[in-house]
Amino acid sequence: MTDHPSQTLATFASQLRFSDIPGAVVERTVNLYVDWLGSALAGKGARPVESIARFARNAGAPGGGDAEILTDRSRATPYFAAMVNGAASHFVEQDDVHNGAVFHPAAVVFPVALALAQATGASGRDFIAAAVAGYETGIRIGEFLGRSHYKVFHTTGTAGTVAAAATAGRLLGLSPLQMLDAFGSAGTQASGLWEFLRDAADSKQLHTAMAAANGLMAAQLAADGFKGATHILEGAKGMAAGMSSDADPARLVDRLGERWATVETSFKYHAACRHTHPAADALLAVVAQHRLAPEDIGHVTAQVHQGAIDVLGAVTNPVTVHQAKFNMGTVLGLVAHYGYAGVTEFEQYFASEPIVAFRDRVEMALDDEVDRAYPARWIGKVTVTTRDGRVLSGRVDEPKGDPGNTLSRDEIATKLRRLAAFSGAASGEEASALIDEAWQIASQERVGSVFRAAQFA
Amino acid sequence: MTDHPSQTLATFASQLRFSDIPGAVVERTVNLYVDWLGSALAGKGARPVESIARFARNAGAPGGGDAEILTDRSRATPYFAAMVNGAASHFVEQDDVHNGAVFHPAAVVFPVALALAQATGASGRDFIAAAVAGYETGIRIGEFLGRSHYKVFHTTGTAGTVAAAATAGRLLGLSPLQMLDAFGSAGTQASGLWEFLRDAADSKQLHTAMAAANGLMAAQLAADGFKGATHILEGAKGMAAGMSSDADPARLVDRLGERWATVETSFKYHAACRHTHPAADALLAVVAQHRLAPEDIGHVTAQVHQGAIDVLGAVTNPVTVHQAKFNMGTVLGLVAHYGYAGVTEFEQYFASEPIVAFRDRVEMALDDEVDRAYPARWIGKVTVTTRDGRVLSGRVDEPKGDPGNTLSRDEIATKLRRLAAFSGAASGEEASALIDEAWQIASQERVGSVFRAAQFA
Numbered sequence: 068m069t070d071h072p073s074q075t076l077a078t079f080a081s082q083l084r085f086s087d088i089p090g091a092v093v094e095r096t097v098n099l100y101v102d103w104l105g106s107a108l109a110g111k112g113a114r115p116v117e118s119i120a121r122f123a124r125n126a127g128a129p130g131g132g133d134a135e136i137l138t139d140r141s142r143a144t145p146y147f148a149a150m151v152n153g154a155a156s157h158f159v160e161q162d163d164v165h166n167g168a169v170f171h172p173a174a175v176v177f178p179v180a181l182a183l184a185q186a187t188g189a190s191g192r193d194f195i196a197a198a199v200a201g202y203e204t205g206i207r208i209g210e211f212l213g214r215s216h217y218k219v220f221h222t223t224g225t226a227g228t229v230a231a232a233a234t235a236g237r238l239l240g241l242s243p244l245q246m247l248d249a250f251g252s253a254g255t256q257a258s259g260l261w262e263f264l265r266d267a268a269d270s271k272q273l274h275t276a277m278a279a280a281n282g283l284m285a286a287q288l289a290a291d292g293f294k295g296a297t298h299i300l301e302g303a304k305g306m307a308a309g310m311s312s313d314a315d316p317a318r319l320v321d322r323l324g325e326r327w328a329t330v331e332t333s334f335k336y337h338a339a340c341r342h343t344h345p346a347a348d349a350l351l352a353v354v355a356q357h358r359l360a361p362e363d364i365g366h367v368t369a370q371v372h373q374g375a376i377d378v379l380g381a382v383t384n385p386v387t388v389h390q391a392k393f394n395m396g397t398v399l400g401l402v403a404h405y406g407y408a409g410v411t412e413f414e415q416y417f418a419s420e421p422i423v424a425f426r427d428r429v430e431m432a433l434d435d436e437v438d439r440a441y442p443a444r445w446i447g448k449v450t451v452t453t454r455d456g457r458v459l460s461g462r463v464d465e466p467k468g469d470p471g472n473t474l475s476r477d478e479i480a481t482k483l484r485r486l487a488a489f490s491g492a493a494s495g496e497e498a499s500a501l502i503d504e505a506w507q508i509a510s511q512e513r514v515g516s517v518f519r520a521a522q523f524a
Numbered sequence: 525m526t527d528h529p530s531q532t533l534a535t536f537a538s539q540l541r542f543s544d545i546p547g548a549v550v551e552r553t554v555n556l557y558v559d560w561l562g563s564a565l566a567g568k569g570a571r572p573v574e575s576i577a578r579f580a581r582n583a584g585a586p587g588g589g590d591a592e593i594l595t596d597r598s599r600a601t602p603y604f605a606a607m608v609n610g611a612a613s614h615f616v617e618q619d620d621v622h623n624g625a626v627f628h629p630a631a632v633v634f635p636v637a638l639a640l641a642q643a644t645g646a647s648g649r650d651f652i653a654a655a656v657a658g659y660e661t662g663i664r665i666g667e668f669l670g671r672s673h674y675k676v677f678h679t680t681g682t683a684g685t686v687a688a689a690a691t692a693g694r695l696l697g698l699s700p701l702q703m704l705d706a707f708g709s710a711g712t713q714a715s716g717l718w719e720f721l722r723d724a725a726d727s728k729q730l731h732t733a734m735a736a737a738n739g740l741m742a743a744q745l746a747a748d749g750f751k752g753a754t755h756i757l758e759g760a761k762g763m764a765a766g767m768s769s770d771a772d773p774a775r776l777v778d779r780l781g782e783r784w785a786t787v788e789t790s791f792k793y794h795a796a797c798r799h800t801h802p803a804a805d806a807l808l809a810v811v812a813q814h815r816l817a818p819e820d821i822g823h824v825t826a827q828v829h830q831g832a833i834d835v836l837g838a839v840t841n842p843v844t845v846h847q848a849k850f851n852m853g854t855v856l857g858l859v860a861h862y863g864y865a866g867v868t869e870f871e872q873y874f875a876s877e878p879i880v881a882f883r884d885r886v887e888m889a890l891d892d893e894v895d896r897a898y899p900a901r902w903i904g905k906v907t908v909t910t911r912d913g914r915v916l917s918g919r920v921d922e923p924k925g926d927p928g929n930t931l932s933r934d935e936i937a938t939k940l941r942r943l944a945a946f947s948g949a950a951s952g953e954e955a956s957a958l959i960d961e962a963w964q965i966a967s968q969e970r971v972g973s974v975f976r977a978a979q980f981a
Contacts, residue, residue: 255727266751
């Protein structure tokens with residue numbers, strides 16, 4: 068199994084059948100799909116997303132393609148639809164995440180699955196199998212690349228390119244050897260650096276857009292006989308050799324077909340960087356238990372893992388909404404004031420006087436227990452000092468949205484409606500209609516337009 | 525100058541005017557352009573190139589774009605023309621190389637320069653300035669990333685993406701800050717791993733194709749206001765942080781506008797990996813001086829730098845033409861038998877009995893002097909043991925095509941005609957007509973079709 072892990076993983080992705088996937092995994096995958104639709108719709112109107120959409124139109128996306136661009140309901144080829152929907156999926160930071168891999172699968176898997184399924188007339192069963200192939204592949208590659216990789220590289224861009232190739236390759240019916248070619252062509256294009264973060268630059272949209280598009284391209288090339296490196300993941304001059312110092316090849320093939328990493332994926336409840344969620348939920352627990360008003364709180368220490376300090380530490384004085392989503396003080400201020408750090412709360416209040424004042428009363432500290440548990444578990448711990456001198460501790464073992472604390476279908480639907488209303492991508496009636504349709508995707512004969520039902524709403 | 529080298533380099537690329545460029549640099553750039561045309565034409569019919577061209581057509585390249593695909597004379601948008609011409613440029617391994625940077629500038633710079641100049645109606649002067657901006661940028665980034673980078677990463681793919689962005693940005697008239705955005709969006713997409721080499725996979729065509737296309741995309745996005753990381757090259761989570769352990773930021777801004785790295789670029793004479801050329805020319809010197817026939821030669825030791833062993837060492841028993849171009853024994857066998865290792869010699873003879881037998885009489889050995897001089901100078905040294913027991917040494921200080929031993933315009937034209945005939949991309953008359961036209965590019969009012977004159981030939 069492990070002497071050629073790239074091949075073992077590619078074979079699994081190529082041969083995964085719907086009937087191999089347990090019912091609970093299928094159900095969760097449908098939930099992840101509907102959750103993703105909300106995130107993709109939420110990207111409508113965002114400057115970097117619209118910029119990539121304009122690029123796609125100018126580069127040659129013909130209006131008459133078979134795949135849907137969700138933000139404007141136009142049609143394009145699968146390549147450009149995957150690119151634009153990939154750009155849209157991650158903008159409001161509400162798409163799903165696999166904690167152990169620190170990887171956002173939906174943003175790179177579903178744009179490809181939807182575009183190719185629409186273009187090829189695939190069944191809902193094949194759509195689900197392709198999505199699961201992408202999740203299982205990308206999560207294991209993220210785990211394989213390890214913490215050293217994530218320090219500099221945006222895993223959703225790098226591992227995401229191969230995940231997208233796995234999804235596309237499954238829908239194109241690639242053989243195991245062709246899938247290995249697709250992995251090779253995807254892995255050699257894997258990219259995405261965190262450097263953009265401290266500038267509040269737009270690169271994150273580019274990373275998800277191009278992971279989706281390049282992965283799809285890699286699979287289409289493989290179907291055409293284009294050869295890729297056969298050891299792109301673990302080889303001496305492959306991804307890990309170039310971009311990791313603690314890679315573990317055994318993670319690539321960890322209990323394939325037995326362990327379903329897909330269902331380990333967390334929904335994001337707050338619209339912020341996932342590294343802030345455990346502390347946010349821990350603070351909410353303290354606030355609820357002790358009935359604290361924001362003005363009761365004198366100081367908060369968020370006890371975090373090193374990765375949170377690495378990613379969040381760079382932003383101390385956020386000047387954009389996007390930066391604010393990477394600022395622990397802002398997130399804790401929003402939850403203390405509004406009980407939720409959603410897209411609307413960020414847009415309206417991140418720079419307001421009370422939130423800015425609260426922000427300056429928050430600090431992060433490395434916590435041994437939290438750090439040791441990470442990335443397998445994202446424990447939240449805070450210590451709150453009240454203005455009247457009490458020292459209160461809060462703790463959550465699984466932040467809201469994690470597998471043991473997952474969202475219900477009602478919560479997912481509510482989140483989608485909020486996101487669609489936020490961006491204006493769908494009216495309330497349209498959102499309800501497309502949600503009702505989307506829950507049925509696994510039983511559809513052919514995956515059609517997301518807006519098929521919504522157009523009559 | 526050096527406290528923000530990404531900005532200094534981006535400003536240089538943005539503001540470079542034709543009138544700033546010395547006449548000798550302009551003349552050499554024209555020679556590099558004509559040399560590149562030959563390499564791009566040579567890619568016609570190559571399986572991986574045709575595969576990428578099919579992908580481009582399916583992904584949405586409309587037949588009616590303004591930029592020319594050189595291999596089939598069709599039209600496309602600049603994005604897809606740059607992609608396909610980039611794929612074609614490097615296939616026969618005859619395109620130019622900058623020794624110090626171990627970077628092939630033409631393959632990623634000219635596809636972008638030509639496509640955008642054709643689409644925007646740019647003048648020949650702007651075309652030349654944009655090409656020089658790309659060369660100066662990409663070469664300095666290659667030098668900056670250093671030898672550690674090249675051990676795992678294909679510098680032409682990585683540095684090449686930013687070089688392509690510089691070229692595109694100059695033709696789009698980006699401001700210095702916009703150019704910095706383009707660098708950010710290009711650098712965060714920089715990719716290309718050497719892992720494909722031992723499989724004889726097709727990734728090299730993908731690397732040059734996507735460096736050109738992604739760099740062009742980055743510049744078009746920047747023109748539209750898309751923000752990039754401002755320290756993508758030297759930042760704590762930028763290219764060097766992720767992909768190099770010996771980066772030297774001072775190299776990025778080394779004598780900008782005074783040192784013209786463009787004219788340090790070497791033409792490739794033999795159709796093999798550049799790492800074989802010094803030894804090939806040294807062997808030719810021994811053969812000429814001592815009038816040796818191939819059968820006189822009992823054993824050859826090629827005394828090389830470590831980088832040659834790293835890149836060439838993986839291939840011991842080449843089974844494809846491409847692998848043969850990375851095999852020192854094959855290259856030395858061809859020059860011993862035919863005096864030249866060109867595309868035709870490889871195609872016809874790489875697996876022939878005399879060449880295979882010669883190959884097994886060749887070994888590489890690390891040489892201190894050669895290794896210390898590298899990559900600034902590529903010294904060639906061989907020791908030949910003849911069948912009658914003589915031990916003969918050969919040496920070249922600059923292989924043919926290097927700046928001190930450059931090709932004449934006649935030699936460049938002959939090389940282009942050979943390459944076009946090899947692939948069938950142009951008849952002898954067509955090649956002569958397009959060469960005559962191409963020498964005039966710097967004085968053209970508008971850069972038009974490469975085949976404008978050839979169609980009447």
